[in-house]
Amino acid sequence: MALLQWSDRYATGIPAIDEEHQHLFQAVNELHAGLAAGHAKEQIGKTLDFLVDYTLQHFKAEEAYMAQNAFVGLKAHQFEHILLVEEVRLFQKQFHQDPTKVRPIEVARFLGEWLTHHIMNMDMQYATFLRNKPRG
Numbered sequence: 686m687a688l689l690q691w692s693d694r695y696a697t698g699i700p701a702i703d704e705e706h707q708h709l710f711q712a713v714n715e716l717h718a719g720l721a722a723g724h725a726k727e728q729i730g731k732t733l734d735f736l737v738d739y740t741l742q743h744f745k746a747e748e749a750y751m752a753q754n755a756f757v758g759l760k761a762h763q764f765e766h767i768l769l770v771e772e773v774r775l776f777q778k779q780f781h782q783d784p785t786k787v788r789p790i791e792v793a794r795f796l797g798e799w800l801t802h803h804i805m806n807m808d809m810q811y812a813t814f815l816r817n818k819p820r821g
């Protein structure tokens with residue numbers, strides 16, 4: 686069974702963001718499934734690299750979107766993104782240096798938990814803000 690299941694409770698109501706979040710779910714699931722199936726280090730490494738790149742790309746898009754809409758919570762949100770990126774990059778580096786020293790399955794689980802928690806708490810804040818913002 687997939688680690689993450691998309692459901693309406695994760696929907697921000699912003700189609701572009703929801704689509705990217707669904708891709709992130711998929712990428713975390715692929716990493717998790719690859720590990721469960723015992724894929725080779727190279728393959729796991731590629732999935733991991735994709736996940737890190739895609740996360741960075743998504744965070745940038747989200748931050749640009751918040752900035753464009755003058756969302757007051759941008760700085761705090763950005764800070765959560767920075768912390769996650771640092772953590773995942775460190776893991777990525779360790780994995781490429783010596784995969785025996787790290788446990789990718791824990792990273793998949795950690796990312797899954799981080800992602801769902803972040804969407805439900807942080808992303809919903811700007812989604813609510815944007816929904817209530819008067820349109821000019």
Ligand SMILES: [Fe+2]
Nearest residue numbers: 747803807808
């Ligand atoms: Fe976010």
